Amino acid sequence: MENNQNIIEVNELQTSFFVGGKEVKAVDGVTFSVPSGKTLGLVGESGSGKSITSLSIMRLIAEPGKVKGGEIKFNGENLLDKSEGKMRRIRGNQISMIFQEPMTSLNPVFTVGDQIAEAVMIHQGLSKKEALKKALEMLELVGIPSPKARLKNYPHELSGGMRQRVMIAIALACRPELLIADEPTTALDVTIQAQILRLMRNLQDELGMSVILITHDLGVVAETCDYVAVMYSGKIVEYADVNSLFANPKHPYTVGLLKSLPRHDIDQEGELSTIKGMVPTPDDMPKGCRFAPRCPFARDMCRESLPHLEEEENGNQVRCWIHTDKWDGPEVNVKHDYESAASQQS
Amino acid sequence: MTTNLLQVNNLKQYFPIKGGIFGRRVNDVKAVDDITFGVREGETLSIVGESGCGKSTTGRAILRLDEPTSGEVTFNGEDLLSLSKGEMRKRRKDLQIIFQDPYASINPRQTVRQVLNEAMAIQNVVPKEKRLDRMMELMKTVGLGPHQLDRFPHEFSGGQRQRIGIARALAVDPKLIVCDESVSALDVSIQAQVLNLLKKLQKEFNLTYLFISHDLGVVRHISDRVMVMYLGKIVEIGDKKSVFDNPKHPYTKTLLSAIPVPDPNAKRDQIVLKGDVPSPIDPPTGCRFHTRCPFATDKCKNEVPELRNTGADMMKEGHNAACHYIEEIESGEMKPKYT
Numbered sequence: 001m002e003n004n005q006n007i008i009e010v011n012e013l014q015t016s017f018f019v020g021g022k023e024v025k026a027v028d029g030v031t032f033s034v035p036s037g038k039t040l041g042l043v044g045e046s047g048s049g050k051s052i053t054s055l056s057i058m059r060l061i062a063e064p065g066k067v068k069g070g071e072i073k074f075n076g077e078n079l080l081d082k083s084e085g086k087m088r089r090i091r092g093n094q095i096s097m098i099f100q101e102p103m104t105s106l107n108p109v110f111t112v113g114d115q116i117a118e119a120v121m122i123h124q125g126l127s128k129k130e131a132l133k134k135a136l137e138m139l140e141l142v143g144i145p146s147p148k149a150r151l152k153n154y155p156h157e158l159s160g161g162m163r164q165r166v167m168i169a170i171a172l173a174c175r176p177e178l179l180i181a182d183e184p185t186t187a188l189d190v191t192i193q194a195q196i197l198r199l200m201r202n203l204q205d206e207l208g209m210s211v212i213l214i215t216h217d218l219g220v221v222a223e224t225c226d227y228v229a230v231m232y233s234g235k236i237v238e239y240a241d242v243n244s245l246f247a248n249p250k251h252p253y254t255v256g257l258l259k260s261l262p263r264h265d266i267d268q269e270g271e272l273s274t275i276k277g278m279v280p281t282p283d284d285m286p287k288g289c290r291f292a293p294r295c296p297f298a299r300d301m302c303r304e305s306l307p308h309l310e311e312e313e314n315g316n317q318v319r320c321w322i323h324t325d326k327w328d329g330p331e332v333n334v335k336h337d338y339e340s341a342a343s344q345q346s
Numbered sequence: 347m348t349t350n351l352l353q354v355n356n357l358k359q360y361f362p363i364k365g366g367i368f369g370r371r372v373n374d375v376k377a378v379d380d381i382t383f384g385v386r387e388g389e390t391l392s393i394v395g396e397s398g399c400g401k402s403t404t405g406r407a408i409l410r411l412d413e414p415t416s417g418e419v420t421f422n423g424e425d426l427l428s429l430s431k432g433e434m435r436k437r438r439k440d441l442q443i444i445f446q447d448p449y450a451s452i453n454p455r456q457t458v459r460q461v462l463n464e465a466m467a468i469q470n471v472v473p474k475e476k477r478l479d480r481m482m483e484l485m486k487t488v489g490l491g492p493h494q495l496d497r498f499p500h501e502f503s504g505g506q507r508q509r510i511g512i513a514r515a516l517a518v519d520p521k522l523i524v525c526d527e528s529v530s531a532l533d534v535s536i537q538a539q540v541l542n543l544l545k546k547l548q549k550e551f552n553l554t555y556l557f558i559s560h561d562l563g564v565v566r567h568i569s570d571r572v573m574v575m576y577l578g579k580i581v582e583i584g585d586k587k588s589v590f591d592n593p594k595h596p597y598t599k600t601l602l603s604a605i606p607v608p609d610p611n612a613k614r615d616q617i618v619l620k621g622d623v624p625s626p627i628d629p630p631t632g633c634r635f636h637t638r639c640p641f642a643t644d645k646c647k648n649e650v651p652e653l654r655n656t657g658a659d660m661m662k663e664g665h666n667a668a669c670h671y672i673e674e675i676e677s678g679e680m681k682p683k684y685t
Contacts, residue, residue: 045533159622189396191619194604219606242610260538262567265607271542275535
């Protein structure tokens with residue numbers, strides 16, 4: 001996996017929470033990499049471990065959580081070996097993060113200008129005056145109207161879209177190499193979402209940074225990502241370039257997810273396809289493939305043992321017995337056969 | 347028009363803003379400002395729009411969960427706004443609501459049995475001795491097991507809890523259900539299950555839905571007709587297919603073009619609006635969309651456009667939009683000032 005073109009490589013990451021003497025494996029052996037200058041989408045439903053993965057990269061997992069194992073190589077260096085002091089110099093400087101809810105991640109008692117300035121003062125050692133000048137530049141960059149007046153505003157004086165722009169301004173003030181965006185547009189209206197996504201794309205081109213975009217919205221993924229990792233119950237079940245993932249999804253979970261999505265742009269007559277049942281709870285994790293209890297193709301082998309993430313010739317990966325030599329069932333075309341198989345599911 | 351189960355005429359909902367040292371009424375939030383529409387029996391009419399457009403307020407005003415400022419709400423030929431509080435409570439047997447957040451709308455200290463029993467007791471729809479049978483039946487209808495009847499809400503997942511909300515609404519045999527963002531908090535795979543359930547129930551019990559949502563994918567799937575709101579006004583209303591495939595109002599066009607499509611190769615001309623939704627306290631004059639509209643002229647600033655037939659869908663009441671320049675934009679005579 002040594003590859004200079006990857007800005008970040010995550011290997012066998014394990015993050016668990018220890019509650020009431022029990023271990024809950026939130027992230028269980030996650031491996032992926034992000035090519036330099038590209039955007040990776042990390043997709044999954046609630047509880048799939050996508051946010052915990054990103055917090056692990058930032059080393060922001062708090063008690064009772066703990067990164068148990070694996071490595072996170074950023075520019076060739078393992079972040080998990082860094083001291084807290086060194087990590088602090090990386091955070092907000094080389095790796096930045098934006099969150100879903102800008103109101104709770106901005107400090108309500110400081111002005112917007114002060115908060116942007118703080119980041120550059122800490123990381124780049126600028127004076128307050130220079131930092132405020134930089135803050136003004138950043139507000140212009142993220143397209144906030146009358147930026148000079150806005151510098152003196154408090155977060156509550158701004159709308160949701162404006163706040164998210166301020167978050168982006170803070171995150172990008174130090175020109176990070178990697179931006180982790182955790183559901184950055186989920187709380188926003190679609191017309192504002194379109195503005196923010198366009199802004200993020202333009203800034204990425206301009207600054208040449210790499211992005212990990214965490215989202216549950218497959219539309220946003222299709223629009224902004226180069227690569228996609230689909231997570232389910234703490235594991236990656238499929239990793240592919242964005243075109244392959246949407247044109248030719250391999251894992252039954254990915255297919256189910258795509259088919260259960262109501263579309264605004266095309267007619268879907270009749271019932272929506274669904275995924276039976278629900279996500280397993282951590283204290284009742286299936287022994288084999290985590291998706292087996294809901295999978296319309298599951299056989300005994302799926303329930304018994306966990307498949308590996310297998311790499312295909314094109315570099316895409318899928319964790320499913322169907323795509324291995326060991327598959328002992330009838331030949332299956334997952335995308336094509338999903339609906340008929342799902343309708344026969346009890 | 348006489349066949350409408352629900353008819354809303356000139357509905358206004360203003361919320362006062364108190365200010366000054368005496369707490370005088372200094373201004374109003376004009377959440378819903380003079381809207382008129384009807385819902386036919388057995389259909390699903392969706393209200394869509396962004397936060398603050400007044401879609402939820404409309405739903406709440408119809409049920410009189412907030413007392414409307416003025417207007418007329420006729421249900422089954424009866425004017426709901428002239429009923430006394432007691433009469434209105436009885437009428438709510440026919441008009442139910444399912445909220446977005448089942449965590450917040452179901453009493454956490456009651457078991458499912460108590461929740462359903464209370465609903466039936468208040469409306470007195472089922473005699474006491476038959477209630478247990480009815481509960482069992484309801485649980486089955488919404489896809490829960492009868493053994494789950496004595497569980498508390500926290501013992502259920504989000505999707506199951508929403509099913510409890512649906513069972514509670516169904517318990518009193520309603521005619522119309524207002525679904526206020528009822529599937530918005532759910533993951534897609536669970537959302538699909540609940541949407542299928544709502545559709546199935548509609549057929550089975552001949553229900554009428556007023557479906558409030560910001561998710562246009564969900565709306566396209568569930569609706570017969572769609573109504574688009576912006577800042578307290580209806581900007582477009584019509585048959586689902588007509589509105590989605592042939593939107594007439596510039597706002598509807600931008601709204602539809604702004605939604606990301608789950609297909610990386612989809613070619614589309616995205617119109618990205620400038621600015622935010624203005625405040626409903628001091629909404630723009632004339633057409634409320636004129637501050638963000640790429641086609642706006644002086645006329646839009648000064649004259650309020652009326653809802654009028656667009657000629658797109660000649661059936662029934664057709665497809666209406668509130669824009670001065672539907673024809674000019676359609677013919678290409680007017681060009682957007684930015685894209």
